[in-house]
Structure formats: structure tokens, C-alpha cells
Amino acid sequence: MSVRMPSQAVWGTRRNSSVMAPERTHMETIASKVRAGIALSRADGVYLYKEAPFHALGRLAHEVRTAKNGKKAYYVVKRYLNTTNVCYADCKFCSFAAYEKDPRAYRMPLEEILDKACAQPDDYDELHIVGGHDPKQTSLDFWIPAIAEMKRRIPHVQLALFTAAEIDYMCKRARCSYQDGLERLRDAGLTSLNGGGAEILVKRVRDLICPRKANVEEWLEVHRVAHRVGIKTNCTMLYGHVETIEERVQHLLLLRDLQANTGGFKCFVPLAFHPEGNALEECGWTGGIDDLRTIAVSRLMLDNIDHIKAYWISYGIKVAQLGLHFGADDIDGTVNNEQHIYRDAGSTTDQSTPIAELKRAISEAGFEPTRRNLLYRVLEPA
Template sequence: MTQTPTTLETIADKLRASEPLSRADGVFLYTQAPFHEVGKLAHAMRTRKNGKRAYYVVKRYLNTTNICYAGCSFCSFAAHEKEERAYRMTLDQILEKACAEPNDYDELHIVGGHDPKQTSLDFWVPAIAEMHARIPHVQLALFTAAEIDYMCKRARCSYSEGLRQLRDAGLTSLNGGGAEILVKRVRDIVCPRKASAQEWLEVHRVAHGLGIQTNCTMLYGHVETIEERVEHLALLRELQAETGGFKCFVPLAFHPEGNDLERYGWTGGIDDLRTIAVSRLMLDNIDHIKAYWISYGIKMAQLGLHFGADDIDGTVHNEQHIYRDAGSTTDQSTPILELKRSIEEAGFEPTRRNLLYRVLEPA
């Protein structure tokens, strides 16, 4: 039987019928479809799912350590313990920053590294319990799947056992990082000592089974091919079809300064917007796509809202080092009023949310 060739019309027909796109469709959207037509299709899907709403969140972001021995070639943040720029926050310092006034924020986001003296269940279970007791109104988005894998291997326990301990202490959700590209060829180059693609997916599968909803990401613009980007998206969609536990997908543009992949340079605006749009179209079963303004800058995030994204994040109380260390010149925090004004200027309705996308008042 002759296979119907992929065209914009066949893709549009699938979208109208709520039929998942194939990997071939995804590659076509990246490599052959006119840029503006991809954007139109993505914006139509975004509008069907989320109307005119554009979400933001008031949160505090902490990188509690930059000591890491994973050795990822794309990373500008990690340091070995004896390096001058290495740091590790104590429990008291973490609690002081997490609970500092004003603590009228809705989400605490923590990411560290593979730090043998901090990234452990023994350290974090009591730390989370104490944070949850002091700021019970704040939802805790803590750790990537790679960090969970590292903690559980060190504790010689299953993902289920480790995640249960963290959940029972007060963890709300896992962050989506550590996915990079979920293809072995790429991971063998960029992160060979970190959780494998299968391990990353399994951590999220187990978390979803325990009632822990999570985000997911894709780090693009380095050694991967377009086909590998699409494979990554397809794997996320397949897990979502199984568990329904992903709340949001976040495409992350590679930032090249100060790491071993610097020669690949910065992604371009067209690639960024097309990636947001293709992600929206491929991930039909994930409700939210984020144009992460700390990665893209606020102006590109505004454009992203017209290319399939419905969220721009919104870190306001912020100590985000990862992108700054990789050469980002974007201001790492912004007032709520400026975020709302940027959303309105783009033609959308600013909608303040919590970690699990419950709409909060006042907007």
C-alpha cells in the first residue's frame, strides 16, 4: 500500500481530527513546512486548548549548589569542589533564602547538581519537611529526574521508595530538566555519566504513578539532529499517553558560553519559534507549552505566545545561575506588573497560576 506523502494539508487534517502527528510529520514541520504556516497551526492548537490566557507564576528559584561531577559537556554551571567558584549552601542558608520575606510567592523551584555532600535523600528529606512546615502555602518544585536517579542510586533504593520519602516530606512536583535529548547517541556525547534516557523516563513514570505531576524539557541547538529532536518529543508524548502526568513542556535553547560545546553557537530566533510551534503540534496530549523568558528574553517569549506557547514562566524572586553562567544577558528577575504588561502587549490575558496550573486570584 502506498503511503500518503506528508504535506501541510495532511498534517492539518490530522490536527482537525485530533490525531497524533507522526515522527515524519514532525520532521516535515521542521524542515519543509513554511515557517509562518507552522506558526498558524500551532497558534490554532494553543487557542483551542487555552484560549487567550497566557500563564505566569510568582516563584523563587534557588540553585543550592554548583558542585557537580556529572561532567555534562553543555554545562557552564557545574564546578568541582576545589574550584574557586564552587559553592554549596548549608541547610540554614537554604531555609533562610527559601523562607525569606516577602514569602508571598506560590512556587519554590530548586535545582542543584550531582553533589555528593548535598544531593542525597538524607539531606533533602528533612530539609523539605522543614521548608514545608515554614512555608506551607508554597508548592515545592524540586529536583530533576537526573538528581532523583543520583539520590536513589546513592541510597540504594528504588525510585518509588525515594520519591515516596520526598513526596511525604512535602515535595509537590519534579522539575523537567535533565532530559536534554532522550536519544542514546546524543547523551553519549553530552551527558554520558548522567541518567540514561530510559532512566529519565522511568523516574517520571514512577513519579506520575505516585501522584506527583511533573514538567518535561528538551535542550536543543547543540549536537542533535532534527530527527533526534522529533524522537525526543515522540517519547515524551508516548509517556504522557501512558500516565497523563506531565503538566507542561519547556523547550530550552542551548546557551553556548563557557562550556565544551561553545562551537555550536547560539540558536536563532526562527529555530526557537519553530521549535516552540513543532512542540505544540507534536505534544497534543500535554496541555501547556512554555516560552521560558529567562532563556529566550521577554521579547522572544512574547512572540512565542503566538507560536504555540501559553506560558512564559515568571520567576520574580530569583537566584537563577544556570543561564547566567552560560552567557545569558537576560535580566534574571522581573516585576509582576512588567510580566503582565508584556503579556497584554502581546495580545493575551495575564493569568497567574500555581505549580499545577490552578488559576490564582488576583491575576
């Protein structure tokens, strides 16, 4: 005798009468909105974070990810440099920065930067540079000729340079507008801005963790102007420290609103806070569940951003693989051993992974490894 299973619609649904339509759960309502292309609300975001069944959340995020990007999982072959860790901004979550006289402080001279940025083999597609707010290096006068020289030596490489916080710092020091500074950088050869410096875009949080760098409005304005002058950018969220769930959702809504106006964000990158060697040590490490839930909620809330990155340097390659099933379509890429920011914060993840290993990790997760450039053009051969 066969056993009749209840239909899927009955699971988790409370019926009070055989003639009444079943009450929809909040998750079902959200799924309907997502499938109808309706942007989710603040309340939806908080629900997804705090109450949504974990697997149902992951399934829905995966559905969206598949609709946007099919089976593709992107990676990029890049070179990464942190050219100076000298910084006086004193962000409480930062394990990387050092005052000038600190024995940990370093500042690469221009020739070292150019040698590392342009070293052979130059078979990479992206050069990624971020650094501290260094009074002696982080300036338009230093970087504009440096960028022009990089473009001369490695014209095929796209340049992902600086965060909005660094742009704010450089433009204020040069006493110029964001538009003027960004146009000069663009004309020198800058392709894209990196997404860092966003942390949590809420004044209460920034007052606690990073009161001395670009504020909410300034961070958003740099990206708004960058998009206006033709520079695409990424955006991030540093989560897992002093913020509330409601503040994470507020952050996502601000990014979505800006994207609705400009369309200039390529990718959103949730960054897990790492606690070692900084003033927020007591916040501890994020858990894998929070990491995956954050990826999935991001995928659902940021319906107008095409790509969500499971940044393997932040979570490790194993969680990044799972992230591909929770809404992410990108795991970042190969980097050389010059990534200091997560290493200084206690990351034990190997900071360099060969292409073959990334492709294996993507394939093992059931996706198609797809080599891309900075602007998500697919490159061949994969």
C-alpha cells in the same frame, strides 16, 4: 473594477486539471490530522521542522494553543534557588557545575537554603530548586528533613524540586528504588519534579554530551514512577547543540508516549542551548526562528500535554512574547536573582522580572495574563 483574488485553497496548491481535486500539501494533511485529533507521525514532525512554511506552522500551532487555553497566557510568582553547583557529572553543555576545589564552587548550608527559601515576603506560590550532583548535598538524607522544614515555614508554597537526573542520583546513592525515594520525598512535602536533565533523549546524543548521568530509560522511568505515586512533573528538551532534527523528533515522541501512559506531565519546556563557558561553545547560539519553530513543532507533536512554555529566561522576553503566538501558553514567571544556570552560560537576560513587567509583556502580545500555581490552578487576583 474589482480584482478577484484566488481563494485561500488555491494558494500554494498545484492543479493539473480543472476537474481533478487539488493535491494536498503535506502542511494541509498535517492540519487535517491536527483538527481531527490524530497524533502526528515521526515524518510529520521532521517535515514541520525542516520544510513547513514558517507562518503556516505558527498559525496551526496557535490554533491548537487557542483551542486548549483560549487567550490565557500563564505566569507564576516563584522563588528560584540553585543550592549547589558542585557536580562531577561533567555534562559538556553545562556552564554551571564546578568541582569542589574550583573557586567558582559553592554549596549553600541548610540554614542558608531555608533562609532564602522562606524569606519574607513569602508572597510567592512556587519554590523551584535544582542543583548539581553534589555528593555532600544531593541526597535523600539531606533533603527530606529540609523539605519538611520548608513545609512547616511556608505551607502555602508548592515545591518544585529536583530533576529526574537528581532523583536518579539520590536514589542510587541511597540504594533505594525510585518508588521508595519519590514516596519519601512526596510524603515530606514535594509537590512536583522539574523537567530538566532530559537534554535530548537519544543515546547517541547523551553519549556525547552527558554520558555520566541518568540515561534515556532512567530519565523516563523516574517520571513514570513519579506519575504513578501522584507526583506531577514537567518535561524539557535542550536543543541547539549536537543533535539532529530527527533526534529532536524522537525526543518529542518519547515524551508523548509516556504521557499517553501516565498523563502526569503538566508542561513541556523547550530550552535553548546557551554556549558560553562550556565545552560545546562551537555550537553557537540558537536563532529566534529555530526557537519559535521548536515551540510550534512541540505544540503540534505533543497533543496530549496541555501546556507549552516559552521560557523567557531562555529566549529573553521579546522572543517569549512571540512564542505565545507560536503555540506557547506560558512564559514561566518571576524569579529572584538566584538563577545561575543560564547566567553562567552567557545569558544577558535580566534574571529577575517584576510581576507588572511580565503582565505587561503578556498583554502587549494580545493575551490575558493569568497567574497560576505549580499545578496550573488559576490564582486570584491575577
